[in-house]
Amino acid sequence: MKGFEHIQQELEDMKKEGTFRELIPLESAQGSRVTIKGKDVIQLSSNNYLGLTSHPRMKEAAEKAIRTYGVGTGSVRTIAGTLQMHEDFEEKLAKFKHTEAALVFQSGFTTNQGVLSSMLTDQDVVISDELNHASIIDGIRLTKAGRKIYKHVDVDSLEEKLKESVDYRTKLVVTDGVFSMDGNIAPLPEIVEVAEKYGALVMVDDAHASGVLGDNGRGTVNHFGLDGRVHIQVGTLSKAVGVLGGYVATTKVLKDYLIHKGRPFLFSTSHPPAVTAACDAAVDVLLEEPELIDKLWENTEFFKKGLEELGFDTGISKTPITPVMIGDDALTHKFSDELFNEGVFAQGIVFPTVPKGKARIRTIVTAEHSQEELQEALDAFQRAAKTLNIL
The missing domain is CATH 3.90.1150.10 (Aspartate Aminotransferase, domain 1)
Structure with a gap:
């Protein structure tokens, strides 16, 4: 052709x-x-x-969910695709992450796209580490916000960009928690400190830290003792958790906003029962093993x-x-x-x-x-x- x-x-x-x-x-x-x-x-x-793709407790939970609810949900979350287990799992996830709320997306990639594209306008600026994940880069491309890039894990460079951004309504600093190609950890305490100095929000993508760093695998925010000081935590359910999906752990205000404005959430069928049940069981495994x-x-x-x-x-x-x-x-x-x-x-x-x-x-x-x-x-x-x- x-x-x-x-x-x-x-x-x-x-x-x-x-x-x-x-x-x-x-x-x-x-x-x-x-x-x-x-x-x-x-x-x-x-x-x-953690080898959770074949963990017996998670396989059993997935099999039970299929027998009870079938293999799919038949709808997006905002119409007829929210099962009680979806909301129960998000409550458990928020408690695990020490945040007010959590919202699950179809993947970690779409989580970053959904969060960044929905909450930023031309009145705002996003300031991103130069080696952030492709999903963050693509999420930023979908916004009309101002865009600034700081040198990799360089807090002085970040501060320079924050100084240039004082006139924006919202200043959002975005970083990977663990960088997926080099395996290094972001200097999160210093990032949070300089962000607070300039009144900026902080968003951390913890895809490769979830299940790896922090108490029971809670991620880099918990690893550095920064619970309550990072506004948005993005994680994955597809790596250490062993199943499929992504999530944002944040405030209830942002969760409610994303339900109404997050396009990947609005226009994608919800996770099958087996996926949600297995992810729910994975949190128990993290806590108990x-x-x-x-x-x-x-x-x-x-x-x-x-x-x-x-x-x-x-x-x-x-x-x-x-x-x-x-x-x-x-x-x-x-x-x-x-x-x-x-x-x-x-x-x-x-x-x-x-x-x-x-x-x-x-x-x-x-x-x-x-x-x-x-x-x-x-x-x-x-x-x-x-x-x-x-x-």
Whole structure:
């Protein structure tokens, strides 16, 4: 069919550069090991931090919900798609996050889009970290607000932007809590302090901190003892929680406003009963099985130390997200392929997800991994690097 020639050419260029990648289907349940192309490999690319995708309590809750309520809701939340379990879960989530209210969206991506696009007008300004997640960037693009970018985790740069923004009605500072490509943590206490100095609101996307940092996995706000001082917390139900969706934990005023103005919320069918029930059970798991988070951090420290002793550059990571910096896009993909040959599934991340020259293998260990599996993975990294003359 004619009309796609320029797109075809761009794909051909990507193939020549060695950056074109096919989707890789898993043939097993998500876990510390998965089956890909009939081969059993160690999984190091999943966001399944705590192994909750297959937790028995959550599977049981999902199965019970299907038997009771069916497989779908048949409507958006604002018409006929709000089940009592949706509201019960949001109340539980708000209590867990130490906020007045919480509202669930279909994904973390649409949560950021919905919050930012609905609450800001041309009378307002949004001030964003330069390495914030794509969903924040796209959410900002949907607003008519003034836009300012501050240097990555640079509070002095943030203050400069706040000084330039005194005439706006609302000043909203937005940052990731944990940055998804580098694994570093935002200096949230300093961000909150300078925001309060200039009367600005603070919004934190805690997608990669939920279930990882803070008491029982409450996130970076709780981790730094800032409960009650951050106006908007965005989180995901798709990573450490192990299911699907996103949420905003905030004031009741903003929740009510988003119900009426948040376009992704207004125009998307509500989560199926099984999803909501499993997410609800996940909060109980976080509260009652803190040993999962302890094991996650034990494994993280073991694996980071092993990579660094082998001579790999792991950047500035302080979390279970541990990049192995390579630099060249094509070489990064070759390294990923060689790791697969050695029994490890660890995907390469290249431009445009990260800047040119910053390609890396992004690894994420989980609570499900045994230290024997992680040592096996470290040995595979060493062999693959030797084959490609990387170290």
